[in-house]
Amino acid sequence: MLLSVRNLTVKYGSFIAVNSLSFSINSEVYCLLGPNGAGKSSTLKAIMDMVPFVGGIEILGISNKDKIVKNYVGYVPEQPALYEYMTPAEIISFVSSLRGIKDVNRINALIRAFSLEMFMNTPIASLSIGNKQKVSILLSLIHEPKLLILDEPFNALDVLSVRVLKELIQNHVKNGGGVLFSTHIMEVAEKICNRIGIMNRGIMVMEASSDNIREAGRSLEDVFLSVTGLDEEIKDILKGLE
Amino acid sequence: MSNVKIHDVVYKQIIYLMYTSRSFGLSPKPDAISKIKRNAVTIKISNIIAYTIATVVSASISIINKDAPFSFIFLDLIILANIFTTGLNVIFFVTNYDLKTFLLSLPLTERDINIAVFRGIFEFFYYGFLASIVIAPISTYIITLSVLQALMAELEIVFFFSLSFALVILLGKRIRLGITSALFRVGTSLIWIIFIILPYGFTFRYLILPPYILLIFPFGFLNVEGLLLSLLYTGLSIVFAYNQALKFLSFRVTSHYSTKYSIKLQSPLITYLHKDIKGLLRVPQASFLLTIPVFAFIFSFFVPIYAIFYTIFMITTSSIMLILLEASGIQLLLSLPSGLRSSYISKLLIILIIYLIDVLIFSFFNHAYLSLIMLPSLIASVELSLFISYNNVIKGKGIMIADPLSLLIREIEINSIIGVAALLVFFANVYYSLIFSIISLIIINIVIYKKVK
Numbered sequence: 001m002l003l004s005v006r007n008l009t010v011k012y013g014s015f016i017a018v019n020s021l022s023f024s025i026n027s028e029v030y031c032l033l034g035p036n037g038a039g040k041s042s043t044l045k046a047i048m049d050m051v052p053f054v055g056g057i058e059i060l061g062i063s064n065k066d067k068i069v070k071n072y073v074g075y076v077p078e079q080p081a082l083y084e085y086m087t088p089a090e091i092i093s094f095v096s097s098l099r100g101i102k103d104v105n106r107i108n109a110l111i112r113a114f115s116l117e118m119f120m121n122t123p124i125a126s127l128s129i130g131n132k133q134k135v136s137i138l139l140s141l142i143h144e145p146k147l148l149i150l151d152e153p154f155n156a157l158d159v160l161s162v163r164v165l166k167e168l169i170q171n172h173v174k175n176g177g178g179v180l181f182s183t184h185i186m187e188v189a190e191k192i193c194n195r196i197g198i199m200n201r202g203i204m205v206m207e208a209s210s211d212n213i214r215e216a217g218r219s220l221e222d223v224f225l226s227v228t229g230l231d232e233e234i235k236d237i238l239k240g241l242e
Numbered sequence: 243m244s245n246v247k248i249h250d251v252v253y254k255q256i257i258y259l260m261y262t263s264r265s266f267g268l269s270p271k272p273d274a275i276s277k278i279k280r281n282a283v284t285i286k287i288s289n290i291i292a293y294t295i296a297t298v299v300s301a302s303i304s305i306i307n308k309d310a311p312f313s314f315i316f317l318d319l320i321i322l323a324n325i326f327t328t329g330l331n332v333i334f335f336v337t338n339y340d341l342k343t344f345l346l347s348l349p350l351t352e353r354d355i356n357i358a359v360f361r362g363i364f365e366f367f368y369y370g371f372l373a374s375i376v377i378a379p380i381s382t383y384i385i386t387l388s389v390l391q392a393l394m395a396e397l398e399i400v401f402f403f404s405l406s407f408a409l410v411i412l413l414g415k416r417i418r419l420g421i422t423s424a425l426f427r428v429g430t431s432l433i434w435i436i437f438i439i440l441p442y443g444f445t446f447r448y449l450i451l452p453p454y455i456l457l458i459f460p461f462g463f464l465n466v467e468g469l470l471l472s473l474l475y476t477g478l479s480i481v482f483a484y485n486q487a488l489k490f491l492s493f494r495v496t497s498h499y500s501t502k503y504s505i506k507l508q509s510p511l512i513t514y515l516h517k518d519i520k521g522l523l524r525v526p527q528a529s530f531l532l533t534i535p536v537f538a539f540i541f542s543f544f545v546p547i548y549a550i551f552y553t554i555f556m557i558t559t560s561s562i563m564l565i566l567l568e569a570s571g572i573q574l575l576l577s578l579p580s581g582l583r584s585s586y587i588s589k590l591l592i593i594l595i596i597y598l599i600d601v602l603i604f605s606f607f608n609h610a611y612l613s614l615i616m617l618p619s620l621i622a623s624v625e626l627s628l629f630i631s632y633n634n635v636i637k638g639k640g641i642m643i644a645d646p647l648s649l650l651i652r653e654i655e656i657n658s659i660i661g662v663a664a665l666l667v668f669f670a671n672v673y674y675s676l677i678f679s680i681i682s683l684i685i686i687n688i689v690i691y692k693k694v695k
């Protein structure tokens with residue numbers, strides 16, 4: 001098992017962001033869906049041991065508290081978290097060095113794949129959000145991690161990069177890796193995910209394989225709106241707008 | 243909603259970015275809004291208190307020397323320190339998080355938005371400045387019974403305030419540019435020296451001012467030439483500040499692109515050092531650390547012992563600035579296997595190198611011995627400072643760089659080690675001081691070894 005989450009609870013003061021969440025991931029693409037504030041990002045941060053949490057999280061059978069697991073994980077945060085005073089070339093050198101990368105060919109291939117060559121010496125502070133996101137994704141991939149944790153990875157990406165990322169994700173799984181990502185884009189989730197978990201108010205309200213959803217003859221969007229109780233809300237809103 | 247002042251929204255947004263934002267690795271907290279409101283009031287009140295005290299102290303000095311313009315150099319220094327330290331942080335956040343874009347989508351003219359952004363920035367200093375320009379002339383007149391001195395003191399405050407504000411904005415533009423020449427950055431941070439050393443030096447060195455000082459510090463000349471030149475300088479400084487503010491608000495980033503790049507692979511510690519040194523040269527708030535040896539050198543000419551303790555105090559106090567080098571990338575740092583320890587060691591090494599350069603300077607003035615005795619307590623204090631920041635990250639609180647109250651408590655905590663060590667040197671003996679410093683150092687390192695991984 002690549003990732004196992006058991007009874008995960010994340011609290012910010014008295015506010016419970018994630019409540020007793022359990023799920024696991026093998027070599028597959030697992031998509032976390034949920035409305036804003038559902039607890040998706042908090043779950044991903046807890047897996048990365050970036051926020052205090054209660055519960056058990058294991059990556060490749062090792063507790064996520066052990067820093068060795070960071071060698072096996074690539075993480076893209078919700079908003080690009082990069083050193084703004086560095087250039088992409090410098091930050092890629094920095095992360096590659098810390099991860100003990102010896103061969104730069106793969107890095108150069110990724111730079112070309114995301115069309116970042118011409119921005120490599122531009123200060124990150126001056127890059128567009130899309131280019132910052134590309135750098136952030138690239139940094140999560142350079143060490144060929146077993147598990148990819150991507151928080152809204154398609155945010156602000158151009159069409160070409162969306163395609164590249166989708167291909168990378170699928171190849172990653174073909175090679176035995178696992179991907180856990182959160183997104184708001186139902187079409188993407190529908191196309192590339194093997195399993196889907198829907199969260200609402202910190203709780204997993206539904207977990208199903210994409211095949212099961214397809215077989216039920218319903219679109220993912222309909223299922224999502226139904227299990228989160230948003231379908232009734234939408235009807236009321238639309239009525240109000242009429 | 244009609245009662246909402248746009249500049250107040252901008253002011254609170256800057257406070258949010260500075261103290262509460264997730265960009266410093268903070269977890270979202272339900273009480274964030276009330277915290278921002280509290281900070282907004284605290285900043286204004288502490289600003290008024292600090293400026294009022296500095297103004298009254300400055301005016302009181304003229305009871306002794308009967309020379310208000312020179313007495314107010316103390317206030318000038320406070321103004322400089324306040325505008326540069328707070329100002330650089332404010333400008334950093336204003337420039338890196340485009341505050342104008344959202345406002346431009348509202349039915350407001352660009353002029354309205356520019357005024358709002360400018361006032362939002364100015365709000366950090368406005369109340370203190372107001373307190374000073376009201377109290378200074380009144381207190382000067384009461385003490386000296388001279389209208390001219392009161393007027394010169396007033397002009398001097400306006401001049402220093404406008405000039406400091408203009409320079410901070412000028413520097414701020416460079417921050418927005420991202421990376422410019424390292425030389426420029428260090429050079430501009432050395433502006434401190436010109437303003438701090440020159441007037442102070444003259445205060446101590448000359449009782450009768452040589453005529454050429456008129457061009458440097460006309461406020462000290464209580465005659466027609468001094469008054470005219472002071473009026474001219476003050477006017478020019480206001481125009482300079484106004485022009486810089488206009489340029490800052492209309493500034494747009496232009497980037498140059500090139501497809502040539504190289505990926506350099508190094509050992510983890512070297513790569514951290516490389517990154518942090520780059521940060522020191524590029525982040526103006528942190529680059530201030532590089533100017534400490536220059537200060538140490540200049541002060542050593544006048545007061546060598548003071549130079550040592552000044553250096554130590556500046557290093558322990560500004561070590562917090564090194565944390566800014568991790569600010570926006572803290573989540574990336576936490577996702578790396580090297581963890582926080584390499585980052586921590588790199589910063590400690592940088593501080594150590596800076597202090598050892600200072601020790602070398604002090605050795606030219608025959609004071610290397612005292613500065614070396616203080617080395618263990620200095621390291622202990624800096625380690626405590628770094629530990630507090632890193633521990634906040636570990637606990638998920640993020641990097642709390644500038645919450646006014648926690649900053650004050652932190653300063654007391656950090657400087658308590660060096661303070662006790664210094665007291666032991668002067669009032670007990672060197673060995674007691676060394677024993678205390680080494681024990682503190684060992685305890686702190688045991689805690690750090692366990693916590694910072």
